[in-house]
Amino acid sequence: MIYLHLDFNLMETKPNVSFENLQAAFAHKTDKELKKMYHIFGLMHYPLLVKLGIGIARLGFKLGLPIRNTIKKTVFSQFCGGENIDACEPVVVLLAKYGVDAILDYSVEGKKDEDSFENTKEELLRTIAASKGRKNLPFTVFKISGIADTDILAKKQAGKTLSESESKRFDLARARVMGLCETAFNADVRIMVDGEESWFQDVVDGMVFEAMQRFNQKTAIVFNTFQMYRHDMLRRLKDAHHDAVAKGYFLGVKLVRGAYLEKERERAEKLGYKSPVHELKRDTDRDYDKALQFCVNNKQRVHLISGTHNELSNLVLSELVDLHGMKRSDERVYFAQLYGMSDHISFNLAKAGYNVVKYLPYGPVEEVLPYLSRRAEENSGISGQSSRELQLIKQEIRRRKHLPKLPKIA
Structure with a gap:
């Protein structure tokens, strides 16, 4: 039994999807791959x-x-x-076999120069081209910090006057954002803009909402990210919906809990202002689930991608879809997780008929090391993701060992 702690009356209901079906969760993994997963998450269990x-x-x-191959x-x-x-294609095909879509996620962190920003933009255009007409590649994604100087964005948000050179670079960044969104619109490929740090998020929002007003007239093509660990984010979500209704465009929403918790708190303490993020995780969890409810309640105008590895929030959204009488395949609601994590959530949701996408990061090994470092750090420790992953992988290995062997055919 689960409880939906939402604004409507507290209700008790039997879950309509179970994350305990490990056969479904790991059907796409061979015994060898499963054992490799077990060793990787086993090592991540130790933070030091x-x-x-x-x-x-x-x-x-x-x-x-010579550590690259390892x-x-x-x-x-x-x-x-x-x-x-191209190297991602076999993974995309494998995921699609089990009803899970993919998002090509170029995960190379750019340097702070215009050549790097242009190179990243060109690669992002290639992800749009690769996704065009592909049902199992329904979204593309980018970070504005990968195509714009964040110091200039922060200066702009702080209300400081930009130099002539900075103004030119800001205009170039804005043109890249609008160009990517327009290309996605012309290709009929939905495009998500990832969340950033609070001290330049307002400038990012300004660009993204402008793009929404231009390209989301008939459906949601452009999606903005709402990081629910911010104590003002539920209000900002509602304000964004009000703006969409007033101006007649569809609001594309990607919900996440938040990516820069320690950085936000440290900067706030250093500069002497109130931290923009919740002090307690339970407050973030509460706002996240309220945001899910708000989005589904306003499904006529809001299209939603729920990006979370939290089991309860995924159950809450699955319940909301069913309670509202929506088809589980309704294109207005997607569940999203990172590739290589929480397969018990992704594949069981897909098996139950919901729309599920996996973020599929790619890039040269050396250049995605920062991304891999973050995944390793967030999965480390007894209370981290690795503990849950280890437990499930171990259970599936044991289950497979106890499967009866098929009789040999003469």
């Missing part, structure tokens, strides 16, 4: 070992040590689809 490993990897690449065959293959778009 994770930090040491990340440090060694960074130093190894810096010194030119990383590629282990942690890279667990959390990334490949080194380029």
Whole structure:
């Protein structure tokens, strides 16, 4: 039995999807792949070992040590689809076989120069081209910080006067954002803009909402990210909906809990202002589930992508879809998780008929190391994701060992 702690009357209901079906969760993994997963998450169980490993990897690449293949065959293959778009194709096809869609996620962090920003933009255009007409590649995604100087964005948000050079670079960044959204619109491919730090998120929002007003007239093509660990985000979500209704466009919403918790708190303490993020996780969880309810309640205007590994929030959204009499395949609601994590959530939701997408990061091994480091760190520790993943993987390995062997055919 689960409880939906939402604004409507508290209700008790039997879950309409179970995350305990490990056969469905790991059907796409061979015994060998499952054992490799077990060893990777087993190592991530120890935070000190994770930090040491990340440090060694960074130093190894810096010194030119022969560690590339080891990383590629282990942690890279667990959390990334490949080194380029073509290399991701077998993973995309495999996921689609089990009803799970994919999002090509170029996960190389750009340098702060215009050439790097242009190179990233060109790669993002390639992800749009690769997704065009592909039902199992329904979204593309990008971070504005990958195509714009965040110092300039922060200066703009702070109300400071930009120099002539900075103004020119800001205009170039805005043109890249609008160009990507327009290309996605012309290709009929939905495009998500990831969330950023609070000190330049307002500027990002301004660009994204402008793009929504231009390209979301008939359906949601452009999606903005709402990080619910901010204590003002539920209000901002409602304000965004009000603006969409007033101006007659569809609101594309991607909900996440938030990506910069420690950074936000440290900056707030250093500069002496109130932290914009909730002090308690339960407050973030509460706002996240209220945001799910708000989006589904306003499904005539809001299209939703719920990006979370939280089991309860995924159950809440599945219940909301059914309670509202929506088809589980309704294109207005998607569940999203990262590739290599929470397969028990993704594949069971897909098996139950809901729309599910996996973020599929890609890029050269050396250049996605920052992304891999974040995945390793967030999965480390007894209370981290690795503990749950380990438990489930171990259970599936044991289940497979006890399966009766098929009789040999003469």
